[in-house]
Amino acid sequence: MSILQPLEQKTLxxxxxxVRFKTNTESHLKVNPERCKVCKDKSCxxxxxxxxxxxxxxxxxxxSFEGCLECGTCRIACEFIEWRNPKGGYGVCYxxx
Amino acid sequence: MDKFDCIxxxxxxxxxxxxxxxxxxxxxxxxxxxxxxxxxxxxxxxVLYSTVLNKLIPEFYNEAPVERxxxxxxxxxxxxxxxxxxxxxxxxxxxxxxxxxxxxxxxxFDRWFAQKAEEAGAVIFTETVVDDFIYDNGKVAGVRARRExxxxxxxxxxxAEGANSLLTERAGLKKKPLPHQMITAVKExxxxxxxxxxxxxxxxxxxxxxxxxxxxxxxxxxxSGFIYTNKDSLSVGVGCPISVxxxxxxxxxxxxxxxxxxxxxxxxxxxxxxxxxxxxMIPELGYGNLPRLTADGLLIVGDAGGxxxxxxxxxxTNMAMYSGMMAAETILEAKEKGDFSERGLQGYVKKLEDSFxxxxxxxxxxxxxxxxxxxxxxxxxxxxILKLAKGYFTVSDLSKEDMHRQAWNRFxxxxxxxxxxxxxxxxxxxxx
Numbered sequence: 001m002s003i004l005q006p007l008e009q010k011t012l013x014x015x016x017x018x019v020r021f022k023t024n025t026e027s028h029l030k031v032n033p034e035r036c037k038v039c040k041d042k043s044c045x046x047x048x049x050x051x052x053x054x055x056x057x058x059x060x061x062x063x064s065f066e067g068c069l070e071c072g073t074c075r076i077a078c079e080f081i082e083w084r085n086p087k088g089g090y091g092v093c094y095x096x097x
Numbered sequence: 098m099d100k101f102d103c104i105x106x107x108x109x110x111x112x113x114x115x116x117x118x119x120x121x122x123x124x125x126x127x128x129x130x131x132x133x134x135x136x137x138x139x140x141x142x143x144v145l146y147s148t149v150l151n152k153l154i155p156e157f158y159n160e161a162p163v164e165r166x167x168x169x170x171x172x173x174x175x176x177x178x179x180x181x182x183x184x185x186x187x188x189x190x191x192x193x194x195x196x197x198x199x200x201x202x203x204x205x206f207d208r209w210f211a212q213k214a215e216e217a218g219a220v221i222f223t224e225t226v227v228d229d230f231i232y233d234n235g236k237v238a239g240v241r242a243r244r245e246x247x248x249x250x251x252x253x254x255x256x257a258e259g260a261n262s263l264l265t266e267r268a269g270l271k272k273k274p275l276p277h278q279m280i281t282a283v284k285e286x287x288x289x290x291x292x293x294x295x296x297x298x299x300x301x302x303x304x305x306x307x308x309x310x311x312x313x314x315x316x317x318x319x320x321s322g323f324i325y326t327n328k329d330s331l332s333v334g335v336g337c338p339i340s341v342x343x344x345x346x347x348x349x350x351x352x353x354x355x356x357x358x359x360x361x362x363x364x365x366x367x368x369x370x371x372x373x374x375x376x377x378m379i380p381e382l383g384y385g386n387l388p389r390l391t392a393d394g395l396l397i398v399g400d401a402g403g404x405x406x407x408x409x410x411x412x413x414t415n416m417a418m419y420s421g422m423m424a425a426e427t428i429l430e431a432k433e434k435g436d437f438s439e440r441g442l443q444g445y446v447k448k449l450e451d452s453f454x455x456x457x458x459x460x461x462x463x464x465x466x467x468x469x470x471x472x473x474x475x476x477x478x479x480x481x482i483l484k485l486a487k488g489y490f491t492v493s494d495l496s497k498e499d500m501h502r503q504a505w506n507r508f509x510x511x512x513x514x515x516x517x518x519x520x521x522x523x524x525x526x527x528x529x
Contacts, residue, residue, distance in 0.1 A: 003293050003368030007357065012350045015285070015374040022133065047342060049283045049349040049376035070138060071376040072261030073281045073349075076274055076339050083263065085131055088243060089224030093137045096286040096330070096373045097203030 012051055016067045024090040027065040029074070030082035036061045039078075047077040068092065101125045103428055104240050104251040106227045106264065108135035108211045110150075110414045111399025112257030114421030115428075116219040117153060122429055126219045127249070128211075129242055131226035136207030139259075140377040142282065143325035143332035144307055145206070146415035147197040149422060154213060158195060162205040164327035165305025166195035169298070172409070173361070175313040176483040180361045191304060200305050200325045200332065202286070230254060230268060230395065236438065237268075237394035253394050253437045255424050257417075260378040260400040262388075270397060271388030276343055277469065278386065280320065280379040280407075282336030283349045285357075287369035291329045297365065298326055308365075309409070314356050317476030318345065319468055322356040324365060330372065331365075333357065336379060338465065349376065381407040384462030390449070391442045396424040404454055408461040409528050416454050423448040467527040471520055478520070481511045 029052065031044070042061070044053035050067045053074065070092050075083040085091075103119050105112045108130035119126040132138040144167060150157055158166070168190040173182035190196035211221055222242075231239040231248055239250035258264050260279070265271045289297075298306045305326045314322035320337030335349070335356045342349065356362055382388075382403040390397045398404075399417035406412040427445040431437050449455045468474065488504025495503070 003290070005368055006363060007287060007366040007369045007371065009354075010371055012374075015350075015371060018371065018373050019375070041343070043343050043346075046346050046348045047281075047339065049281065049374075051348065051350065069374075069376040070261070071281060072378050073279070073339055073376070075261065076276055076279045076378065077343055083261070085226045085228075085263065088131050088226040089133050091138070092375075093133050094140060094204045094373065094375055097136055097140050097205075097207070097375065 016050060019069070020093045020095055021066060022090045022093055023066045024086050027063055028084045028086040028091070029063050029065050029068065031061045031063065032080040032082075033060065035080040043077045044074050044081065048074050101127050101249070101251040102432065103127075103253050103255065104129065104249060105255045105257055106240060107257035107259055107399070108132075108221055108223075109139050109207060109257055109259060109399060109417065110210065111417035111421040112255065113207070113210050113214045114149070114153060114418040115255050115257065115398060115425040116214040116221075117217050118422050118425035119428060120214060120218040123218070124429070124432065127251075128214070128219055128221040129225045129227050129240065130211075130221060130223045132223060134208055134223055135211035135221065136204040139203040139207050140284065140375045141203060141414060142284065142323055142334060142336070142411070143200050143327070144411070145199050145201040146412050147194075147199060149415050149418040151194055151197060153418070153422065156193070158193070158199065162209050163199040163201055165200050165300070165303050166190065167198040167200065167307050168196075168304045169300065169306035171306065171308040173308065173310045173314075174479045174482070175310055175359055175361060176480045177313055178360050179483040179487065181483055181486060200307075200327050202327060227264065230264065235393060237392060253396070253428050253431065253442070255396050255398055255421070255428075256401055257399045257421065258401050260380050262401040265388060265397050265401045268392060268395065270390070270392060270395075271401075274380065274382060275340070277338050277340035277465070278380065278382045279339050280336045280381055281339050281342065281349055281376065282334055282379055283353045283374065283376045284332055284334030285353065285374050286327075286330050286372045287333050287366055288330045288372050289369045293368060294326050294329065294331070300326065310356070310362070312475055312479035313359065314362075315352060315475075316345075316347070316355060317479070318342075318347070319465070319472065319475055322362070324362070331369065333366065338381070338469070339378075379407075379413065380405055381465045382462075383466060384459045387458070390446055391439050393439045394437050396427065396442055396445055398424050404458070406457045406461050408464045410457075410461070412457070416457075419452060419454050420449060423452070464527050467523070471524065474520060474524055477511065478517065481508050484508065484511075
């Protein structure tokens with residue numbers, strides 16, 4: 001590839017695919033569905049750098065915890081998200097950092 | 098189970114600095130790290146300031162996996178499709194100790210640093226997450242690790258858990274930070290051949306450059322974008338307060354992509370290949386909101402303690418290392434007196450107060466708050482200044498005097514001169 005060619009544009013999921021994860025079976029993130037129902041902002045959906053939180057057709061929040069970069073932003077943005085560190089050795093494993 | 102002299106939670110720069118200092122004095126110290134290896138969960142923008150590290154391990158740069166030493170700095174303000182920049186190049190920083198500033202990739206660097214602590218006698222347990230402290234009569238007496246036989250005891254515990262400070266909050270030493278007190282930064286490592294980096298940024302062998310971008314770099318919000326040169330990659334990222342992104346419903350990844358696609362930035366990334374994406378919170382708690390740093394049997398160090406200089410100096414790891422080293426020295430003194438109560442550990446706070454750490458936090462800690470009162474610095478002013486400059490440079494048949502007058506009139510339509518000068522003065526005071 002030429003060094004003058006623009007940097008290849010990648011979607012977020014393509015970029016997350018480059019990151020090494022050791023996937024746990026159990027989510028380390030939890031939302032409170034009762035609170036989600038009355039939440040107007042739903043900041044979790046956009047504030048997460050890995051876009052782990054999505055809303056399904058029934059307006060429930062789903063969590064793809066497998067792609068979590070473990071920054072903790074959602075926990076600061078939302079009062080009600082429960083954040084627990086993944087099991088030792090699991091989760092994101094940066095090769096560069 | 099045996100009792101250790103000291104347990105440290107987290108094998109980042111703060112925790113490892115503490116472990117190294119304590120182990121060298123022959124005390125038993127064990128570090129619990131939740132990642133697969135030290136550094137595997139760790140991240141920063143890219144520049145390590147190393148005055149403290151150079152004391153801990155003199156001339157570390159001869160053996161540590163550092164990328165490049167920073168001799169060049171560039172500060173740039175972007176509008177939609179223009180740039181105004183100032184660039185510095187210091188040949189004097191091209192010699193040992195290289196101005197104590199190096200680009201570093203943390204997965205490699207932290208691993209090396211942790212190894213140094215192990216060589217000194219510290220024991221590091223990786224893949225071990227700590228869920229809570231163990232208390233004995235109100236004093237922290239150990240930690241509860243999530244593994245078999247996970248209750249481990251020590252005279253004193255150092256919490257170096259990082260910015261997402263679950264344990265520090267749980268222990269009641271810190272309130273959960275508010276969205277305006279935390280920055281979220283996202284970064285990509287973009288690989289490029291070494292020669293291309295050196296050619297593109299005008300660097301000789303191992304020289305490096307730190308580029309900071311403001312204004313349209315983060316869509317005119319408070320915050321910045323950056324490019325730091327590594328050996329054969331660039332660290333490219335953006336960071337903004339969580340409160341600001343919340344207000345604008347901004348996706349961090351969209352912000353990063355917008356930065357990367359700015360005409361100025363795009364050219365710098367040509368031919369690159371994204372290797373990894375990462376995200377981290379940076380604490381900007383403000384001097385008045387720092388957590389309680391000690392409790393009976395417990396000390397808080399590094400990002401968990403909020404030790405980040407948020408000004409243009411952007412210093413985090415160096416402060417983290419200093420806090421780790423001072424926590425360790427405090428523990429060595431407490432060991433002699435046999436007093437690990439909060440009172441016995443007060444020397445830690447005093448040591449920080451007598452150092453650059455607290456002096457700089459006091460001086461710069463409220464920079465983000467002050468800047469947030471002047472959002473025009475990041476949006477209206479960059480646009481207006483670059484338009485003014487464009488007016489000066491756009492070739493036309495007008496006399497130069499007419500050109501200048503028109504440019505200034507347009508500027509003054511957008512910006513009140515008095516307010517502008519006052520804001521510039523306030524901003525300079527706040528930032529440098």
